[in-house]
Amino acid sequence: MNNPLKKGLMFLSVLLIGSQISYSQETLFEFGTSTSMDAVLSKSKAKEDKLKWINVNTTKETWKVMKDGTLSNTGLPIGVIRSEKQYENFILHVEWKHMEAGGNSGVFAWSGARPVGTNPLPDGVEIQMLDLEWVDLNIRNGVKPPIAYVHGELFGVQGVKTVADNPRGDRSKSIENRVKGKGEWNTYDVVCVDGVIKLSVNGKFVNGISKSTQKKGYLCLESEGAQIFYRNLKVIELAPGVTSAEQTAALLP
Template sequence: MIRCFCTASVLFFAATLNAQERAFVDGTGPGWVTLDEDDFVRVNGDDNTMTWNEGECLCSGTPIGGTRTAKKYKNFEMVIQWSHQKEAGNSGVFAWVPDKALENLPPNKLPTGGIEIQMLDHGYTDQFEKRSGKKADWFSTNGDIFAVGSSKMKPFPPLSPNGSRSFPSKNLSKGFGQWNHYYIRGINGEVRLWVNGEEVSGGNQCEPAEGYLCLEHEGSPIKFRNIRIRELP
């Protein structure tokens, strides 16, 4: 017979470990600041692309493009909550976007550089496969990270089939209509993502490793709230 003894100290340790694994960085404390409407600059949207109300931003998704921060960032921590308002929604945050990737960007064009931290609703997989007739194996809906255009990044495994994306190690994203929590940390050309409390993806050797942060609008309505950032040395 095998006997199992479970002491109070063991239970406490297990609970503590689980809490650490699912710890949420809420963006409060020294150095953290809230980003609101005045902290963002229109790139190729219109008056209705981003509308703000008491700290919550409703993005219409159109025209396709990006809205950048007023200032550039190098080393930073960022928290942001997001909720797709329609099934199969597509959006994300771009980090370290250079000036040239945004210059004269016409409506319905995405930034041509930066590191994308994707926010993709689970319904996008079925939609893609129905429209294209192809298997949706080159992306996930749980927090991919990848370089865009002229930018570079060495993605952390697990990788997409062509090796260009860091696929999430766990599937933690919630579906449309629910709020998701992203904690993003970018330091010295390395970016890491925590989805709803757990680290899932990332990459290093990013070039450039300084630039704007952009909220992506890609054809579907999404809400953002509690956008907070802390600059690091």
């Protein structure tokens, strides 16, 4: 499907589904686990809790936990689900793969987990998950976007400010291109501590940001127009830091 037609259908789907989207903060499913660093380091077997995911502005049909534990996301409507609780300092492990050329998605850290204005996506720090062909499908006036787009960019969104380790405008780009193409699993290990994020892509740390103006909030999984799969999502909570109310997202019911 050509890109303008696909975008038109995506926009139409948002209009048609919008009136049916629940803003009731309904728990949709359990996926992934969380534990503490103390539990990991203790001699006893680490206790793991199942992560509950709450709808923000997608639908029940957007998400499906498969029999093998993999999570499927259709990509429509555009929006997010959020974690049940907020996280401050933590390590996130997640594996993901796109199934469509140019697929777009991501994870939001330290998010308020609510749409901002007319934008269906929330604030926070976005950890980008793009298929490699995105740059080929988004040529503007004969100019192809930088390849950095598709290799794990990090950036603050919707008012959250960050300082890029490897600047590309306001974004931070990876210093090495390591993302695999559609149909292949990618592994992100994300260390989030005191307003600093370091991202490992497929086994090597290649990107980071610092001085995030918001450094405690919800984790959000993004639905942004294309099917994506996730598996083996794990959160390891670390000790808290000194974080003010102004640096913390508002609590949701």
